[in-house]
Amino acid sequence: MKNMKGLSARIVRSFGLGLLLLGCVEPFEAEVADFQSVLVVEGNISDANEPYVITLSRTAPLDAKGATPERNAIVRVIDGEGASFTLTEFTPGKYLSNPLNFVGCAGKTYFLSVITSSNQRYKSEIVTLKPSPPIDSIYFEREIRLTDAGDSLDGVRIMVDAHDPLGTSVYYKYSWIETYEIRPHYPSFYEWDFSVTPAAFVRRNPEINLCFKTDSSRQVLITSTANLKADRVSEFEVNYVSTVSFRLKSRYSILVRQQTISEKSFRYWSEVKKTSESLGTLFDPQPYQLTGNVHNVDDPEEPVLGYFDASSVAQKRIFIDRKKDLHGLTYPGEPCISQLKTFSPREEGDVFKDEFNLFILWGYLIVDGEGALWAPPECADCRVHGVLERPSFWPDTP
Structure with a gap:
């Protein structure tokens, strides 16, 4: 629910524009006094042996910089047998589980319990951790698209295939983590050492000609096979990567994660997707309608946003190498040439x-x-754009 404030702002702007189009001359302004801070719960547990993150925040007024973290809460995940696992707040509003103490199990049921610092009690509905079939393949193909300005954009679309022979998955949710190399246009191997007299020209240590950058998906990526004859996902696009940035200039990798979710969870994320992608007109659903499966134990009428879910995770990684895999792509002009x-x-x-x-x-x-x-730093120092530390999964680079 990170886009709530932006969505509300677009709704307000579009509402005012609608009034002007109808001939009204008085602009619509939101009443700050009408604002109600609402708890937002975001989180998912799985059967992956990794920490799980539950994020708690409060919606903020339109003139605020962002959501307000819900701090110092007691956050627990409780399974169907009554075992309780407490999460620890590691940054404001973000609560982390310990994989040494808790790893989800497919087929088991769980619910989330939250007690805020003001002693407000919240609880999610009981969810079942659904198993997920493996990802069959991840692949890419070139595609030229048009920007909003009408310019051609070259790149690759990354797609996923998967299937469930039992036909019980039906509803799928995807996310991804991408990592790519950053190689500056002008490698710089030497520098002046002014700590000695006379100044010496020395080899750089560490070198600054290869860095790495990691980003994660922010879109809602869901699909359903409910209306198909077979429980099969084919050519589902999870990402489009253009040649505009560093991503495809050297070596690129993407880790795609697949989760099988419930029908109710799918309906919730469908509404989130529609709202986040809408233009924000008067007739679009309001963000406060996107209540999930968490409620106030003592006040069921209180609106609570977000969704707590549990699902197995299947994942697969691919690498794309510009020299080996990307023939014929066009890249924009290099601005560093004139720098x-x-x-x-x-x-x-x-x-x-x-x-x-x-x-x-x-x-x-x-x-x-x-x-x-x-050359200026942005053209010769990869640290301007990424970090020197090589990911553990990254292959040796010639």
């Missing part, structure tokens, strides 16, 4: 003084020859 500075110490005077000043301003010597070539 170089040349420098000749014989023309500029004192070598140490001038090179020191240029080093402070730019800092990245690319070529040392008759003159010197310098």
